[in-house]
Amino acid sequence: xxxxxxxxxxLSASVGDRVTMTCRxxxxxxxxxxxxxxxxxxxxxLVVFAGSRLEDGVPSRFTGSASGTEFTLTxxxxxxxxxxxxxxxxxxxxxxxxxQGTKLEIK
Amino acid sequence: xxxxxxxxSEVKKPGASVKVSCxxxxxxxxxxxxxxxxxxxxxxxxxxxxVSGYNSVTTPTQGLQGRVSMTxxxxxxxxxxxxxxxxxxxxxxxxxARRTFLGYLDSWGQGTLVTVSS
Numbered sequence: 737x738x739x740x741x742x743x744x745x746x747l748s749a750s751v752g753d754r755v756t757m758t759c760r761x762x763x764x765x766x767x768x769x770x771x772x773x774x775x776x777x778x779x780x781x782l783v784v785f786a787g788s789r790l791e792d793g794v795p796s797r798f799t800g801s802a803s804g805t806e807f808t809l810t811x812x813x814x815x816x817x818x819x820x821x822x823x824x825x826x827x828x829x830x831x832x833x834x835x836q837g838t839k840l841e842i843k
Numbered sequence: 844x845x846x847x848x849x850x851x852s853e854v855k856k857p858g859a860s861v862k863v864s865c866x867x868x869x870x871x872x873x874x875x876x877x878x879x880x881x882x883x884x885x886x887x888x889x890x891x892x893x894v895s896g897y898n899s900v901t902t903p904t905q906g907l908q909g910r911v912s913m914t915x916x917x918x919x920x921x922x923x924x925x926x927x928x929x930x931x932x933x934x935x936x937x938x939x940a941r942r943t944f945l946g947y948l949d950s951w952g953q954g955t956l957v958t959v960s961s
Contacts, residue, residue: 768945768946768947770947770948772888772948774882774888778953779847779938779951779952779953779954780880780888780938780940780948780951781951782947782948782949782950782951785943785945785947785949786945786947791949792844823887823888825888825890825947825948827945827946827947828946830902830904831890831904831905832878832890832946833890834880834887834888834889834890835887836887837887837888
């Protein structure tokens, strides 16, 4: 099974800041990784797929990148609606494991 | 984009079973699979598996094999997830999501809270 290690587990930032979170996979695979935004009481939302492709309707301040077994989600110029928990997920092979999540909080 | 609407919250006793429904619209059901993901209180997302909208073939996670059943009703474009022999650590929000051909989940239901308590 592919293990995904996501860091940091929490992040405190202000509106307008730039933040980065990372997922590291236990083995190499293609760019079959997605990022989801989860807010309490709401349906999770796809942000990035294929490592770096933005889902339709997601603001361009979100950027996904991949290098070997490391995947990064960067949010530029944080907006109030961006504060949420973000999860990465590999969909290269079953079981489609998730990272542990990064909770992005307002400083 | 698809639209997925799940059934309401459930409270069950240990050892009981629960069946959660996920009614879909806005896309051709047979062209996608439906995945199930759960989130226990204070925990992260856990992938449970998926069921094909085309032929109902399932791919459940090994940890739940034998207790989880994922089915579909193509006449109503609805997917179902049944979990048997419930334990307290099955208490979670259960989500259904549309699985694209490549494997990522592009539309999600609103979640169904299942509480297992004696």
